[in-house]
Amino acid sequence: MGTHAYDIISHYMPNFPRRRAGRIVTDTTEFMSIDYGDVIQIGGKHYLVTKNLSERRFGLEDPKYWVKRCKELETGKHQIIKLEFYENFDITIGNIRSSCHRSPRKESRILDLIHGDMRFMQGRTVLDEKENHVRILDIIYGTELDIALDHIQGSHEEYFHTLFPDYFAKYIGAVKAIEYLHRNHEQHGDIRRDHLLIESGTENWRWIDFDYAFGLRSNPYALDLFGLGSILLLLVGQREITQQQFAEQKNAESITPDDMALAMPFRLANIQKRYPYIPDSLNNICMHFSAQNTVFYSSVREFVSALLTCFNELPVFTSARGRYPEV
Template sequence: MDFDLREFVHRHQPNFPIRRIGRLVTDTTDFTSIGYGDVIRLGDVHYLVLRDEAERRFSIEDFKFWVKRCTTLETRQPAILKLVFHEEFTQRIGPLSIRSFRSETKEARILDLVRDDPRFMQGFSLRDEAGNLVRVLDIIRGKRLDMAIYNLPGTHREYFDTDLYAMLVRFISACEAIKFLHDNGERHGDVRRDHLWLESGTGTARWIDFDYAYEAHANPYALDLFGLGNVLLFITGKQIFTPREFAHMDGADRIVEDDHSLIFRNRLVNLRRLFPYIPEELNRVLMHFAAGSEVFYETVDEFLTDLRPCLDLVPQPKEEA
């Protein structure tokens, strides 16, 4: 008996327009040809494609054509399907060049490792009929950490007095999650502030996107560590400060070249130049990622050893009577 795709979709999703039902896809190799209304079959489960996912970076929407937002027809539950996409590029940390590439097997391995750990996105992997390893991901209900912070009202001082403590608590938990990966011989590979989400309701900080791998022999965890430094920089400053933002601020005249990031030379790391009320100890953690630093963190443990005591140096929420 032939499989009637239209009847199958209509039975499970009666409100979906029949005229927009596409084709049944069992080989996801050509992911750019898979679009709205197509149905991807993995094993015995069918996923109705609704759209391509997108990341918004630098005010530009960057569509990820290999990542599909879907509805699971059998359960009517939402899901994200990450299809196999091989990409390679070189990153630089100071004088070092590091080859980075996407690895679907690495991400599948980490999904197995972090199953039921609320600090990470959740999902599992299935192969399509062509052997492509597709990752099936749960959707995290919440906001990106950076957008949650950036959208908080008020000045930096108000943020420092009322919200920084809570954000640091969440961030320290997220750092401990990265340490868990490292302790198990894994690396996140793409630690960025838009890859850390705050879950609605629980407020838990959760990492997403584990498919980048990289070759770094001197310190295999260097990119993850510098990524954590960049996230901490945003959390402490409530935003990233470049010459365009700080040019007319008090203290800008004291900024020197060594106050900027080792990797992103236009980003100010020495935030005490602008906000002298930031504790020296917290600023000192940031300065390990500055162009003028001679000592860098080699492990997340070292990073956390310096960061945890800073919680006692920033204003804590007042308990209600």
């Protein structure tokens, strides 16, 4: 096998066009320069870069040039490779202010911690020749939670009484997964609707992307809690419910700033005002994430306890309880 990228690629992919072959990369520091046709040589394997990945932000595609989709040439397996990238920013939720930063080493620790736990993405970390932490991740084939919810047909009332009980049980399982991280003194760091995937075939709910960390001394897990709360509001409402959506409703004037979510003031937390059949106990949990609330859950463990109590006491969840005895 030769030392040029094409020589390596053609050994495994004889029909790959020579003009598209790039270079062999052993130092991934300059990730912006690594592109289609390059071969990342690391950990005794060769990974052909096929594209840069992106994620959705406010309806737009946001390129992530440090995240590459690759094909492991030795096996033909498609994988995701995350290269070292650092950024810092500040975040404010209500009166909570925190600095946040991206930490590849933190994600590497979590990948070791959750190895074999299919509630999370799976992967391993390999160091390149400059000791950059390169994370090699298995691809999860599935659908982001908000997209799955958006594809559900029918009224919200139909959704709430048929599909929601199963979704709520799966959500509790996902929250327990975050509790596991916290018990091991790790934050997820970037809990969002598009970081919780419903895997095709298994229907498992799986968390991805663990490289953000934030520095809150009083409660280092508070932002994870607010992220879980935002997903709960989405799940109960089936989609994001905004104050603007009430403009044509008769009870629009009854919506106040206190009914909105603390983390996202444009999103309704008092979902019972839109859908009166939402049980009080479930709506009360949602209201813990509203601007009105002054007493927040102190931990994910406390949040899980409230969710379990609601799930086990409400008649709407009767059928789901038989399918999810662990809940």
